[in-house]
Amino acid sequence: MDFTFWYDPYVLQMPFFAKTENNKDEAAWLIAGGKNALELHSECKKLRSSTNLRSDREVIVCNPEDPDGRFHDTLFVREAMEAPMQNCKSLQKEDVPVLPTESQGILQPTKDADTPDPSEDHSDASDLLGYDSWSFQHFLDGPALRIAQNQQIYKKYNAKLILQIHEGEGIGYNNPLVPKMVAKAGFAKAQQAYCGGWNTQTPCEDGNQKVGVSLGCSSPPFHPRLASVWRGLMGVHDDVPSEGGMLVLSSRNDQYRNNAARVNNNGRAVLNEPEVEDLCKKLAKEYGLKYVKLSKPILESVENVVEYFGKVKLMVGPHGGALYNSWFMPKDSGLIELGGPGSSYFWDRAARFGQRYGILYGDFKGQAPWRSDMTVNVQDLENLMRQVMNAPDKLDNAPVKVHKDSQTLPVTVGIMDGAQGVATDAQGRDQA
Numbered sequence: 001m002d003f004t005f006w007y008d009p010y011v012l013q014m015p016f017f018a019k020t021e022n023n024k025d026e027a028a029w030l031i032a033g034g035k036n037a038l039e040l041h042s043e044c045k046k047l048r049s050s051t052n053l054r055s056d057r058e059v060i061v062c063n064p065e066d067p068d069g070r071f072h073d074t075l076f077v078r079e080a081m082e083a084p085m086q087n088c089k090s091l092q093k094e095d096v097p098v099l100p101t102e103s104q105g106i107l108q109p110t111k112d113a114d115t116p117d118p119s120e121d122h123s124d125a126s127d128l129l130g131y132d133s134w135s136f137q138h139f140l141d142g143p144a145l146r147i148a149q150n151q152q153i154y155k156k157y158n159a160k161l162i163l164q165i166h167e168g169e170g171i172g173y174n175n176p177l178v179p180k181m182v183a184k185a186g187f188a189k190a191q192q193a194y195c196g197g198w199n200t201q202t203p204c205e206d207g208n209q210k211v212g213v214s215l216g217c218s219s220p221p222f223h224p225r226l227a228s229v230w231r232g233l234m235g236v237h238d239d240v241p242s243e244g245g246m247l248v249l250s251s252r253n254d255q256y257r258n259n260a261a262r263v264n265n266n267g268r269a270v271l272n273e274p275e276v277e278d279l280c281k282k283l284a285k286e287y288g289l290k291y292v293k294l295s296k297p298i299l300e301s302v303e304n305v306v307e308y309f310g311k312v313k314l315m316v317g318p319h320g321g322a323l324y325n326s327w328f329m330p331k332d333s334g335l336i337e338l339g340g341p342g343s344s345y346f347w348d349r350a351a352r353f354g355q356r357y358g359i360l361y362g363d364f365k366g367q368a369p370w371r372s373d374m375t376v377n378v379q380d381l382e383n384l385m386r387q388v389m390n391a392p393d394k395l396d397n398a399p400v401k402v403h404k405d406s407q408t409l410p411v412t413v414g415i416m417d418g419a420q421g422v423a424t425d426a427q428g429r430d431q432a
Helices: 024-047 089-095 136-141 145-157 177-187 224-234 273-284 302-307 321-328 349-354 378-389
Strands: 004-009 012-013 058-061 071-083 123-132 160-163 191-193 209-218 248-249 288-294 312-318 336-337 356-361 363-365 373-375
Touching: 004 145, 024 058, 024 356, 089 224, 123 145, 123 224, 136 145, 136 177, 136 321, 145 160, 145 177, 145 209, 145 224, 160 177, 160 273, 177 191, 177 302, 224 321, 248 273, 273 288, 273 302, 273 378, 302 312, 302 321, 312 321, 312 378, 321 336, 336 378, 349 356, 356 378
Parallel strands: 123 160, 123 209, 160 191, 248 288, 248 312, 312 336, 336 356
Antiparallel strands: 004 071, 012 058, 071 209, 363 373
C-alpha cells in the first residue's frame, strides 16, 4: 500500500516592517522573495473570496498546479527493495493520487499486488529520513515533517528510521538534539545511523541495504497543520504563559570570545549590540517581561529547549540557526530577524506557527554580507519591536475553504494527530 496525504491551501500573515520614510525594508523584502509570495497569493485568491480575508496583511498559499490548490504527498511502501529507494521519480510519475472524499478519509491507499500490507508482520522495514538530518535546522526543515506525517505508518510497519547523526564535543555543527527529537517523537529504539557524509555515530549502516520492506520518497509540504503536529510531539505549548514571559536577544557576538555562541559561520555580529541590548531591556521592563541574552545553544534535552522557548514572548536576533528555535515558541509570540540584503528567511516559518514576524535589514560592513558584521538602526528596531508586541493576539493560519463552481468543497487536511496517534479528518473523526 502507498499512502497519500492531502493538505488544503492556507493563510499566512505578512511580515512587519519598521515604518520609515521610504519603506526601505518592505522594498527589500519584496526583492528578497516577497514579490513571489504576493504573486502566488494573487493566483490562489480565486480559490477564496477576498472578503473572507480579514486584512490586507494576509496572503494565501496554495499549490497552483492543483485545480483546487491542494498539496499532497505520498509515502511509497515496497517489498524486497533497497533502502533508500532509488527510483522515486519513476514511482511518482506512475502514482496518480485521487483526492479522498469525506467518506474515504484522509488516507487514500493505492493497492498493488506486490506491495506489503501493514497488517502483516514486518521486522526489517526502513526509511532513510534524509542525508541532511545531521543538522538541527535542516532536520526541522525536512525529516521532522516526514516523521510527523508518517509516524503511524512507520509504527505499523515497525520501521527503522535511518538518518545521519552529527554530534560530539568540540566539533562544528554539534547537533545532539536531533536524535533526542527523534526519540521524543516516539522512535527512540527505531533510529539507526547512516554512514557517510556528516555522520559521526557508530555503528552505522553503510550504503544501500536490502530490506524486507522499503518506505520512502515522501517529501511533505511545510504546512501549518503538519508543523503543528511536530510541535505537539515535542510538547510545545501554543499559549504564552501569563507570567514569566521573556524577551530574548539572540547574540552571535560571543563567537569572538572563545566561540561561546558555537556559531558555525562567521559574520552577522551586531557591532552596536550594547545599544540594542539597552533597547531590549527597556522594552522588556515596559511590557512586563524578563530580559534574557541568549549566547549559546541549549543542548541538554528537548524538554529544556521546550521549557525555555515556551516562555519567549519576543525573540530578536541576527539571521542564523538560533532563530530555528521559533519551532518551540508559542503561537502569538514574535520573532524579529536582523537580516542581510536579499533575505527574510524566517518569515514563512514563523508565520506558519501563527507567530508575528518582523524583518529589519542591518547596515553590513564588507563585500560579503553573510560573512560581515552589521550595525542596527536602533530607532527603527524599536519601531518594529513595538509593532510586533502590540499586534492583535490569536493570528490565524487555518486552512482555506476552497471554492469551486460556487460550491464549497469539504476541508480535508491530511495529517497525523500527534496527541492521539490516529489519522483524523477536518472534523477530528478517527479514520484509522
